[in-house]
Amino acid sequence: MPQYDWTPIVQRSLLYRSIREYFDKAGFLEVETPLLTHAPIPEAHIELFSSQAITPDGSRKNLYLVPSPEVWMKHLLAQGMPSMYQISRCFRNGEQHDKWHRREFSMLEWYELSSSADSNIARMAELFALLQKKIAPNSPPEEFHILTMEQAFRNYAGFSLEDDLLNAGWNRPSASFTSEAESTKAILSHRLIERALFPGSINERPDDLFHRLFITLVEPHLPFQQPLILKDWPALIPTLARHIPGTPWADRWEMYYQGVEIANCYTEENRLEALTEYWQDQEKIKAGAAVPAASDENWPALIAGNMPPCSGAAVGLDRLLALLRGDKSLRGVDIAPP
Amino acid sequence: MGTIKAGAIAKGTYLLEKNEPFVVNEREFVNPGKGSAFVRLKLKNLRTGAVLKITHKSQDSCEEIDVEEVESQFLYSDGTAYHFMESQTFEQFEVPILAHEDAQYFMLEGESFKITRWNGETLDIRLPPKKDLIVAEAEEAVKGDTVTGASKYVITETGLTVKVPIFIKKGEKIRISVETKEYQERVND
DSSP states (O other): OOOOOHHHHHHHHHHHHHHHHHHHHTTOEEOOOOSEESSOOOOTTOBOEEEEEEOTTSOEEEEEEOSOSHHHHHHHHHTTOOSEEEEEEEEOBSOOOBTTBOSEEEEEEEEEETOOHHHHHHHHHHHHHHHHHHHOTTSOOOOOEEEEHHHHIIIIISSOHHHHHIIIIITSTTOOTTTTHHHHHHHHHHHHHHTTOOOOOTTOOHHHHHHHHIIIIIGGGSOOSSOEEEEEEETTSOOSBOBOTTSSEEEEEEEEETTEEEEEEEEBOOOHHHHHHHHHHHHHHHTTOSSOOOOOTTHHHHHTTTSOSEEEEEEEHHHHHHHHTTOSSGGGGOSSOO | OEEEEGGGOOTTOEEEETTEEEEEEEEEEEOOTTSOOEEEEEEEETTTOOEEEEEEETTOEEEEOOOEEEEEEEEEEOSSEEEEEETTTOOEEEEESGGGGGGGGTOOTTOEEEEEEETTEEEEEEOOSEEEEEEEEEOOOOTTOOOTTOEEEEEETTSOEEEEETTOOTTOEEEEETTTOOEEEEEOO
């Protein structure tokens, strides 16, 4: 029998209790949604864990462990439910088990009605300060540093990503990641070649080209001395975040703490056209997934027009706990490393 | 020569980038919030010692070098090259120090190492992760200095300067991490 250290187990309990107290006080409803689903969200870059249900008559039905509670929570929002939060286990296949990655992990996800990604920065900062005080009472409070993707590119890559993307056609009000795909590919490939970086294969998608630039030229230089909010990501990356019309940007942010990505937040997209475009695009890519899964094609229509304007955020709780403890990996908060 | 998916590259893998042979010193997975998985690599050029930082998508194909390993005995260093003798054939050969400067601190004359070769070119000297070395020079600990964690510098038999706890004496054997060149523990034979 391995001897487990009690400290992180007790700290996790304190962390979750504090999160629940915070959201209960703020008037959010705690919800619990299923971990097993027959129609998971199609996310191109996430592989699923699959299983089979066996009915008494011996027939079988494919089921999948959820990679996040997003689909379910949005269903609830579309049915008129109030601002809500959940602490949920999430499962992601096809990922390596390393310092900061686990195939199974815990996520805090909340949705706030009539809110935006920007206004959720304040909530994130408030929650973070509270949790830091609980888990690391001796650490000094930390000021959040807020940086836009455009500033980050100007500072660290030495060029304006916005100018590039506007040149690619992203100033058109109807611009989208599919309509501007070819021009975006051309302009980002040009930047990669100019910087003597691998320009990707012929079939590479704009978001892969962008990530090559970001990961090589920008991310290693980001100011990680304080908690960092990196906001306004390019709308060329297909997500369920709302595109800010007439700009190349999507209304979303990622939070880094000590250089590790611990949270992200969107102003949620709820327009039918955009949701459908995302759904179809991701399903197309998912067709080549190692674990193929059906998705609910009615989802965009169910959500659009029904889900009220809101903002959603997700926080990786294992990472947050480990970092607040001063750990350099998830090892210290694992109970049974698989 | 074979191809390898970037996601399968490990520390110690030999790669051909821009027609130069490299060894992977560091590998880190990067998964951007909403995007493909990437691998960030820190490579060492095995001809020049120069460091190259590159990023690949996990699915990218890279060129892996198929190396051959030969057991060889380290004879001596002449300041610009290490001289080795192949244990099987007794053939002597040189390895330029330039790309393997740290190796001088971890090889004692007469010891055997695995040498990796590619197309007849010596690429790398495989060093053990840890090495026990005798302290050749050390200051005397000051009497009454009992501060916990107090440290001092010593020089090993191979000329490496290492920060050690105050109690380490000349003539004692200490274990050094080859990667970080840091003291790990005292070895009592």
